[in-house]
Structure formats: C-alpha cells, structure tokens
Amino acid sequence: MASTADFKNGLVLKEDNELWQIVEFQHVKPGKGPAFVRTKQKNVVSGKTIDKTYNAGVKVETATVDRRDMQYLYRDGEDYVLMDSETFDQLNVTPTVMGDGARFLLENETVQVSMHEGLPLFAEMPVAVNLVVEQTDPGLQGDRSTGGTKPATLETGAEVQVPLFINTGDKLRIDTRDGSYLSRVND
Secondary structure, eight states: OGGGGGGTTTEEEEEETTEEEEEEEEEEEOOSSSSSEEEEETTTTTOEEEEEEEEEEEEEOOOOEEEEEEEEEEETTEEEEEEEETOOOEEEEEEHOOOOOGGGGOOOEEEEEETTTTTEEEEOOEEEEEEEEEOOOOOOOTSSSSSSSEEEEETSEEEEETTTOOOOOOOOEETTTTTTTEEEOOO
C-alpha cells in the first residue's frame, strides 16, 4: 500500500485487478477545498490511458514490479527471445510487450523488462541506438522545397526519414521512442 504522497512516475498501481502505471501526476492544492492528486495512468497490458483523480492522503494498492536487465538474443517467429543477465534464463516476449522501439534492436542489446508475478509487462528500450544505413537513395542537391528528407532502411530492417546528405553505410544515432534521426556517428 502507498499513499498519494508516494506517487512517482513509473509507479504501478493495482486497481480492479488491473495494473496501471503512473505516467504523470500533479499534486493540486486549491485555494478552497481539500488537496487532491491528478494522475495520468496507462494500463500496463492494453496500453489504454486514463486520467484519474485521488484525494490527498488516500491509500492505494501498489503492484510489485521487478525490473530486470535482459539481453536480446534473436527473433523466434513473432516473439523476441531475451536472456536474463543474472540468471541466464531465456524468456519469449511478444511484440506487444516489447513495443514499437523493438524494431531498432540489434542482437545482444540490453533492454529493461518489467515483470509482475513472472509475467513480462513491458520493455524499456535504450533511448538512442547507433545503426548502420543498409540502403538509401542518393540525395540530389536542390531537389527539395523544404528541409529535405528521404527514407533509409537500417540494418535492423526499420525504415526512418533521414536528411539528404546521408549515404548507404553511414552510422546514425536513432531515437527509439519515435524513430527519429538524431545525428550521424563518426567512428
């Protein structure tokens, strides 16, 4: 059990036999009336987001969530096979649990998997990864009306938009949260 004073981003609550992760919260003390806490919560299983308000000081049930570093080994059909870095146990994880950022994962990358009672809830990818451009068309100077981007296929098979000066074989830094190009990496 935890009170509203213990709320923090990432805390997982158990309500109505469902797990909800606090995405953001705000303590509100109006000039008139009692204080309350406004939260934005995401259902850990379905991904649905809701806004919920609690009176200040209310006790809520928290879920025990174990965060483990795991190494991505390979794809097994649709599933991702991960290995626990401490126990070396292998675990098959669905694409839903891995999220959209998994398309930027290379073998042997480390991801943080949140588990509840032995079941994987969600995986947190590294914020940025370095990947090599497998294929992109050459950019033509003057062939643009705006900033100018073109599609590029990365070594993981993911496709992203990159500036026109990027060539096949370049190493890029990619944001796994939204798949955006951050910079070119010089080795």
